[in-house]
Amino acid sequence: MMHIGLIGSTSFYHLYKNEFSKHPQVAISLECSLLDALNNTSNFEKILFQCEYIFFEEMNAPYFNLITSCLKNGKHIIIDSLSITSEQIHEIYSIAIEGNLTCLILNDQSYYQLFKPFSKEINNPFYIEMEVQNNNESEKDLPTHIPQTIYQCMQHVLYLFKSDIKQINVKSCKIFSEKIDFISVMLDFSNGCCVHLKITTLNTPPKHTIHVYQQDRIYTLDLIEKTICKNDNTNNQNNQIVTHINTTSEKLQHFLEVVNHTKTYTHSLLDRSFALELSGKILKKINSFNE
Numbered sequence: 001m002m003h004i005g006l007i008g009s010t011s012f013y014h015l016y017k018n019e020f021s022k023h024p025q026v027a028i029s030l031e032c033s034l035l036d037a038l039n040n041t042s043n044f045e046k047i048l049f050q051c052e053y054i055f056f057e058e059m060n061a062p063y064f065n066l067i068t069s070c071l072k073n074g075k076h077i078i079i080d081s082l083s084i085t086s087e088q089i090h091e092i093y094s095i096a097i098e099g100n101l102t103c104l105i106l107n108d109q110s111y112y113q114l115f116k117p118f119s120k121e122i123n124n125p126f127y128i129e130m131e132v133q134n135n136n137e138s139e140k141d142l143p144t145h146i147p148q149t150i151y152q153c154m155q156h157v158l159y160l161f162k163s164d165i166k167q168i169n170v171k172s173c174k175i176f177s178e179k180i181d182f183i184s185v186m187l188d189f190s191n192g193c194c195v196h197l198k199i200t201t202l203n204t205p206p207k208h209t210i211h212v213y214q215q216d217r218i219y220t221l222d223l224i225e226k227t228i229c230k231n232d233n234t235n236n237q238n239n240q241i242v243t244h245i246n247t248t249s250e251k252l253q254h255f256l257e258v259v260n261h262t263k264t265y266t267h268s269l270l271d272r273s274f275a276l277e278l279s280g281k282i283l284k285k286i287n288s289f290n291e
Helices: 010-020 034-038 042-050 061-072 086-098 112-119 142-160 248-261 267-289
Strands: 002-007 026-032 053-056 076-079 103-105 127-133 165-173 182-189 194-200 207-214 217-222 227-231 238-241
Touching (some): 010 248, 026 042, 034 042, 034 061, 053 061, 086 103, 086 267, 103 267, 112 142, 142 194
Parallel strands (some): 053 076, 127 194
Antiparallel strands (some): 127 207, 217 227
């Protein structure tokens, strides 16, 4: 039996309580709020004492010490959503590795079900084109959501392949407003792949697509419509519609797959750290270009 402590809001507790109830090998032993945990109340101390796994609703800078405290007490960690610095991620990673512990970030599986059907077919892509368009009036200030958009795109790239970055080229423009409304980023990787990312807030329909070019075939992913299209030059385009992306049950299933196969899982930490570092390099280029 796997004993889990939940730390988060009441809605978070009820959401995962319902999902965990479908798995007889899992028992929710205790729960408390993030505020209780932060104040080191008796509820949090009981969770540390009684639970093998501790499941956090979210983790950002104010709660960083909670994670390290749990790991130093020999607890495996699951985090639904994480927002901390690359340096803090490396610290968590080091503690988890030293203690032979799992630290799993479920939100990093956001597009797992969409990428999974074709990821095994990806073999040495030589060009990837990513395009994000957003014409939401409340988000017209492109710089406010550039970091998150770039970070998400880098996570998608890292899901397809792992390679060091060789060169970053950036171009940004003010086309229809006084603020930047178009950014082009060209990334050259050591494995020979070139990634072109375009982000715009021009007056166009919302769009989030990824085109993957490799020998003998082209894949097109539409992350809004949740479709995959494979073109292998046979005049037959294979469209596969994938639904239920990033649902609670899918994230929970991923967690169970991990803990059933290994006690130590920290890959999502390394991927997130690499994506953050790469995003930081891109943002630095964007800022220097516009100075």
